[in-house]
Amino acid sequence: MIKRNTVQKMKIMEYLMSTKSHPTAEAVYAEVSKDIPTISLSTVYRNLNTMAEEGEIIKFEVGNEAHYDADISFHHHVYCKVCKCVFDLHDKEIADYITDNAKIPNFKVESTNLIFVGKCCDCILSEETMQSMQLAADEITAD
Numbered sequence: 001m002i003k004r005n006t007v008q009k010m011k012i013m014e015y016l017m018s019t020k021s022h023p024t025a026e027a028v029y030a031e032v033s034k035d036i037p038t039i040s041l042s043t044v045y046r047n048l049n050t051m052a053e054e055g056e057i058i059k060f061e062v063g064n065e066a067h068y069d070a071d072i073s074f075h076h077h078v079y080c081k082v083c084k085c086v087f088d089l090h091d092k093e094i095a096d097y098i099t100d101n102a103k104i105p106n107f108k109v110e111s112t113n114l115i116f117v118g119k120c121c122d123c124i125l126s127e128e129t130m131q132s133m134q135l136a137a138d139e140i141t142a143d
């Protein structure tokens with residue numbers, strides 16, 4: 001018989017591997033609790049943190065929240081501060097360039113953990129739409 005803890009961990013891993021969204025613990029909990037209604041948010045937290053400590057998944061913080069990623073291959077992240085979505089950036093050249101060029105005294109860089117913060121296309125587009133709607137509204141009130 002498989003232990004209850006193992007089942008919980010398996011479900012968490014299964015969900016993380018099925019998504020590219022880099023969910024927060026709350027998002028993992030929302031998804032996993034559909035299959036295991038008895039699981040608690042703190043159990044999800046504990047499992048995620050243990051898995052991250054053991055190197056089974058990646059944990060990184062951006063926008064004051066921890067995100068989890070089952071893709072442990074070498075990559076960086078791109079974060080949209082408007083809709084808070086996280087994308088993968090598989091570009092080893094950037095990391096190599098930084099490692100080679102960062103002149104940090106008395107220190108040897110072994111790894112980098114870069115997060116590029118900005119706005120995604122969808123958010124830029126919807127901001128532009130909002131602005132043009134605002135302009136149109138201003139024109140109407142100006143009459």
Ligand SMILES: [Zn+2]
Nearest residue numbers: 080083120123
């Ligand atoms: Zn966005």
Ligand SMILES: [Zn+2]
Nearest residue numbers: 069071075088
């Ligand atoms: Zn990732």
